[in-house]
Amino acid sequence: MLNDVKKLIRRVVEVQSRLERLFACGEVMDVDPATHCVKLVLRGYDNVQTDWLPVLTSRAVDVKVYALPTIGEQCWALFLPFSGMEKGLVLGATFNRQDTTPTSNAAQTWIQFEDGTHFYYDQAQHHCELNMPAGTLVVTAPETTINSNVTINGNTQINGNTNMDGTLDATGNIHSDADISDATRAMSDDRGIYNAHDHDKNVPPPSNQQ
Template sequence: MSVIENLIRIGMVSSVDVKKHTVRVVFEDKDNLVSGDLPVIVPYSTKAKAYRLPEVSESALCVFLGNGIQNGFCLGSYYTDEDVPPVSNKDQVGTWFEDGSYVFYDQASGSLHVKAAGNVRIEGDLTVTGSITSESLKTKSIATDSITRAGEAL
């Protein structure tokens, strides 16, 4: 039974390796035993790539290969009574950050919401189809080489 009990474990992230995309996890119920470097599971990692690591002191759910806590994976984190979800709306899918920034899609309204605590940087061409509404435009002029409307240069 002890082998099965140790295959899936809950612990606390104790260190993060940003280059290897791994974490070490401490298991308080096992006398603060610390895992080896555990790769953090991502949704994709070949051509398209995802990058997000749990933070130190974040709860972690881990799975091990059956030969100790040195070989396994960190499946990710989960919400607790202290660390609650940022929203309680099943239609909103996104990422919310500690500084108040967020990017989320509201499936019910079909709206993409972006808020940045700092600047927003877009690299590449920008095409807007539809209206642009500004609630507080601070820039009085915009410098550009060309402006087109409905595909026609102005």
């Protein structure tokens, strides 16, 4: 009888220990980009190293969301209760004193990258911003519509047709491989009008052609 009680106590202690390790925080020690998996080292559990753990994502079929934590990032994982702490699922990362939040404004939603590129929307101010310190931004679509006035503080290269219903302010050069026209006529028509002007005879250009 006493032996049975001791076995039961040991079993309860073992189950309790496993349940305590069901949910644990670890540090990413390796990543597998092809499978969207990471390995964790569990500092609070004698530095146990896990097997490859899949990282939870919101969508994986048809619509795919891909974002791996980086090496050294703090993540929380859920482990199978009776298979040790080598097998489980990474639920996500958390901020801490070293890896702080990119903003202290609760009205803002942020995505920030290691090179300093960041995108955020402030729903209180109705302000959306994409900031890239370096690199190239490419938008590819059959058609793009911008329903606002546009300000461009650099040079502009236009390789296709562009229709604008608002105002375009540019502080740099504008180059187009196609014709540029307004509500009256195209620039090529203007060139035809003014190139026909005879400078030698000081004949003024037509002023009433539409």
